[in-house]
Amino acid sequence: MADQVVIPQPPEKQPVIAPGLTFAKVTEQISNIVLTRPTPGTWFILFGLSGFFVLLLGVAVTHLILRGIGIWGVNIPVAWGFAIVNFVWWIGIGHAGTLISAILLLLRQKWRNSINRFAEAMTLFAVMCAGLFPLLHLGRPWLFYWLFPYPNYMDIWPQFRSPLVWDVFAVSTYFTVSLLFWYVGLIPDLAAFRDRAKRLWVRRIYGALALGWRGSARHWKRYEMAYLLLAGLATPLVLSVHTVVSFDFAIAILPGWHSAIFPPYFVAGAIYSGFAMVLMLAIPLRAVYKLHDLVTMRHLDNCAKLMLATGLIVAYGYVIEGFTAWYSSDKFEWYMMYDRWFGRYSHAFAFLVATNILIPQLLWSRKIRRNVPALFFISLSVLTGMWLERFVIVVQSLHRDFLPSNWGMYTATRWDWAVFTGTIGFFVFMMLLFVRGLPMITIFEVRTLLPQAKVHGERRDVEGEPE
Amino acid sequence: MSVTHERELYGLMAEFDNPTELVRATRLAYLAGYRAMDAYSPFPIEEATEALGVHDTHVPLAVLLGGCLGGTLAFLLQYWISVDSFPINVAGRPLDSWPSFIVVTFEMTVLGGAFGGFFGMLARNGFPKPYHPVFNARHFDRASQDGFFLCIECRDELFHREKTETFLKSLNPVTVEEVAC
Structure with missing residues (x-):
């Protein structure tokens, strides 16, 4: 072995944003998408298409409310079909938005600045889709307020020892805090929109939303403090939300659910699928709106790396589940694992391993991380895989419990598919409205990335520091 | 520059070309003894806040x-x-x-x-605040885009219509103007 100390040279860094931009140019580029440039044809096509699925969602939900959840494929023993699969899938997707906006802010990862806004919007819309499922699954969704502790003439209260009640608090807190965080981030950009809008009514709307922001240094200080603290609060919150979701399973005694690895493995899986969704949104957005200066290859590359890392944690989770089942020598645990690999739903598990573990390994290659169509395809594969993971956890574990006389099968009905595709349509629909009406990139944070934003060294004609 | 009546005056607003000039001007204004003033910028500038001597917890x-x-x-x-x-x-x-x-x-x-x-x-x-005098400044719509402003308000003890204007003009601004209430 040579004693020589080799100092690794850092590889040449790709710039976070393209050189040569000015404050005015950045502002123009982002605000003109909403204020002056004609809406691209792709937008209208997608709007129509997703609008159709929103209508489908409306029909499916109306039918459900009129007829009850018997129109779904849920039964006993599989009482938690698509509704819970989709709930966990959607809420997981939301997690990447908070990770980008809060955790990467605290870690001072400057590259987050051009993707955080639409990632946060993605969080909000994904949580909306997620929240719909448990509500509909209640059976009598119009009594949803029974979930909250409010004084009532029946003199009953929610059961606070139940993870399902924890979930209500976790998800509603998550949505509220994400909304506050998103809105606080929007205020200075709404002021820029107010000042750039040509038409009076447009100016009035943005002006009202901007709350009279004027960019005062005193305001900026409190603003940044509030933003930082909200990020600090959102960080443990986002970890807690999927932990609580995993408690819905882990606290039950069912084999395949009752596992201590669930909280970390659920959180990693959530972030994994969330980054896949960020990429699936970023890639078409930068192509359609020509945002290559602001959402650069470096962003896509970093998202892909985070996806790979969290994907490996998920793979580790699968391995440990198998190991625990074997090592516990518990007959039921081991049977559940055997059934997962070779039982009636083994095709779902095989497909899950392929899409969620094998295909994403392509991301080790730098060439593939820089190949935009490949990234798009891998993200789609991950989203499919993560959906299948939840399907396997929910359905496969439930359909073979302790007593063979309880065993059953689950098949989704067309109404299950209608609600699921309907929420995908709703998500795309909301994203399109967001892109059309609000700044999809945080303008003021991108300004701080420009080299001219730096205050240059003390001029010598200033004597001493202010007290 | 139009001369506004003393009682309708909110302050004097100077516009600067870049954040460095704004921070320098703010520091000098603070050293000159002005306290009732504020800097306006399209993104947070930590140095500007420090120069104003703001402490708020x-x-x-x-x-x-x-x-x-x-x-x-x-x-x-x-x-x-x-x-x-x-x-x-x-x-x-x-x-x-x-x-x-x-x-x-x-x-x-x-x-x-x-x-x-x-x-x-x-x-x-103090939000929401739909109206504020600084919005009367001519180019203030740029404060949310690419403009850097320093406004010394006339409620400051040292404020003097002519002397303050001369002082602001010595700080290398792009423009100096009166802001009406």
Whole structure:
């Protein structure tokens, strides 16, 4: 072995944003998408298409409310079909938005600045889709307020020892805090929109939303403090939300659910699928709106790396589940694992391993991380895989419990598919409205990335520091 | 520059070309003794805030109070419901099984803190405030885009219509103008 100390040279860094931009140019580029440039044809096509699925969602939900959840494929023993699969899938997707906006802010990862806004919007819309499922699954969704502790003439209260009640608090807190965080981030950009809008009514709307922001240094200080603290609060919150979701399973005694690895493995899986969704949104957005200066290859590359890392944690989770089942020598645990690999739903598990573990390994290659169509395809594969993971956890574990006389099968009905595709349509629909009406990139944070934003060294004609 | 009547005057506004000039001007104005003034910029400039001598800890305090309030109320509510108002024996566990109350307590602490931060920031900044005199400055729409401004207000003790204007003009501004109330 040579004693020589080799100092690794850092590889040449790709710039976070393209050189040569000015404050005015950045502002123009982002605000003109909403204020002056004609809406691209792709937008209208997608709007129509997703609008159709929103209508489908409306029909499916109306039918459900009129007829009850018997129109779904849920039964006993599989009482938690698509509704819970989709709930966990959607809420997981939301997690990447908070990770980008809060955790990467605290870690001072400057590259987050051009993707955080639409990632946060993605969080909000994904949580909306997620929240719909448990509500509909209640059976009598119009009594949803029974979930909250409010004084009532029946003199009953929610059961606070139940993870399902924890979930209500976790998800509603998550949505509220994400909304506050998103809105606080929007205020200075709404002021820029107010000042750039040509038409009076447009100016009035943005002006009202901007709350009279004027960019005062005193305001900026409190603003940044509030933003930082909200990020600090959102960080443990986002970890807690999927932990609580995993408690819905882990606290039950069912084999395949009752596992201590669930909280970390659920959180990693959530972030994994969330980054896949960020990429699936970023890639078409930068192509359609020509945002290559602001959402650069470096962003896509970093998202892909985070996806790979969290994907490996998920793979580790699968391995440990198998190991625990074997090592516990518990007959039921081991049977559940055997059934997962070779039982009636083994095709779902095989497909899950392929899409969620094998295909994403392509991301080790730098060439593939820089190949935009490949990234798009891998993200789609991950989203499919993560959906299948939840399907396997929910359905496969439930359909073979302790007593063979309880065993059953689950098949989704067309109404299950209608609600699921309907929420995908709703998500795309909301994203399109967001892109059309609000700044999809945080303008003021991108300004701080420009080299001219730096205050240059003390001029010598200033004597001493202010007290 | 039009001469506004003294009583209708809010202050004098100087526009600067870049953040470095703005920070330098703010420092010099502070050293010259001006206190009732504010810098306006399209993105946060830490040095400008320092130069103004701003010290404000209300927002973190609001977050702390909000968080404590949320967490305490959540825990007490759960305790009261589970022990006093609606006791249910779940597999012989004690009624005050506090570890299962921690999740909701935590979530409500975060929610309280977030509300504290959000409303604390809005309240301290005086938002919503649809009208403010500085919006009367001619190029002030650029303060949210690419303009850097320093406004010395006439409520400052040292404010003098001509002397302050001369002082601002010595700071290498792009323009200096009067801001009406």
